[in-house]
Amino acid sequence: MAAPGLLSHSGGLIWHAKAWRRHATLWADFCLRIERFLIDWIHALPQQRNEEGRLSGIILLGPSGGWCLPKAGFLKHFQSVVMVDSDPSAKTIFYRRHQVRLHPEQDWIWIPSSFEQALPALLARYPRHAVLFCNVLGQLRYQDSLPLERIEFELNQIKFLLSGRHWASFHDRISGEARHAQSAEFEFSSPSVVQTAMLAKRVASQGEWLDHLTENVLPPQADRRLLHWPISLTRLHWVEAGWVS
Numbered sequence: 001m002a003a004p005g006l007l008s009h010s011g012g013l014i015w016h017a018k019a020w021r022r023h024a025t026l027w028a029d030f031c032l033r034i035e036r037f038l039i040d041w042i043h044a045l046p047q048q049r050n051e052e053g054r055l056s057g058i059i060l061l062g063p064s065g066g067w068c069l070p071k072a073g074f075l076k077h078f079q080s081v082v083m084v085d086s087d088p089s090a091k092t093i094f095y096r097r098h099q100v101r102l103h104p105e106q107d108w109i110w111i112p113s114s115f116e117q118a119l120p121a122l123l124a125r126y127p128r129h130a131v132l133f134c135n136v137l138g139q140l141r142y143q144d145s146l147p148l149e150r151i152e153f154e155l156n157q158i159k160f161l162l163s164g165r166h167w168a169s170f171h172d173r174i175s176g177e178a179r180h181a182q183s184a185e186f187e188f189s190s191p192s193v194v195q196t197a198m199l200a201k202r203v204a205s206q207g208e209w210l211d212h213l214t215e216n217v218l219p220p221q222a223d224r225r226l227l228h229w230p231i232s233l234t235r236l237h238w239v240e241a242g243w244v245s
């Protein structure tokens with residue numbers, strides 16, 4: 001699939017300018033919910049640690065500048081952090097925000113690529129690393145000229161590629177006009193698939209919603225939660241977050 005560049009919808013300078021303005025204000029509640037999700041996931045991972053008390057490693061796909069990832073705590077659990085993002089401006093921002101240079105005792109690798117190209121080789125190279133899709137899968141529908149059915153098919157295959165691996169994803173499910181939400185979070189216990197039509201009905205009875213084609217990214221056995229993300233004053237995303245172990 002085509003990768004986003006400096007000015008794309010999914011990443012790039014416009015995205016960073018918006019994220020810089022909003023992450024501590026309009027997005028603050030969403031970012032806290034992501035932090036809680038990631039802490040819960042850490043507890044669900046096998047706890048075998050090295051001498052420094054760290055898990056072996058993590059592959060972050062689409063981390064961008066790490067605007068919605070917790071600045072303290074989460075990444076320090078991993079000895080090796082491998083990041084893959086196709087946005088050429090993201091690495092500098094991520095390294096600065098997460099103070100990567102202050103932590104030379106960890107191994108940091110940034111790969112400027114689309115994850116579709118990089119992931120198979122990374123899975124072979126790092127057989128014990130956990131994998132986290134960082135709000136990237138719901139963006140694939142924007143990226144290129146493939147038919148939507150094909151994009152959805154490829155999204156549905158990811159769980160097979162990751163079979164036997166500890167992995168998690170938070171991704172857009174639907175987005176639409178901002179409106180008052182009765183709740184900022186819903187939880188669903190496994191086994192469950194949250195159908196898009198049911199979700200749209202539950203969170204808003206009227207208005208048009210864009211389907212991000214991610215209904216079947218997570219397998220039914222994954223616990224999941226749906227998080228409210230007011231991306232701007234006029235637009236709202238519902239983001240699904242879940243893990244597989």
Ligand SMILES: C[S@@+](CC[C@H](N)C(=O)[O-])C[C@H]1O[C@@H](n2cnc3c(N)ncnc32)[C@H](O)[C@@H]1O
Pocket residue numbers: 001002003004010011012019061062063064065066067068069084085086087090113114115116134135136139140143
């Ligand atoms: C919505 S942003 C993610 C935000 C990020 N989680 C944060 O905390 O700042 C989506 C990111 O995914 C990246 N991206 C989009 N498609 C990609 C692909 N196919 N492979 C790798 N990265 C991709 C974009 O460059 C962008 O940085």
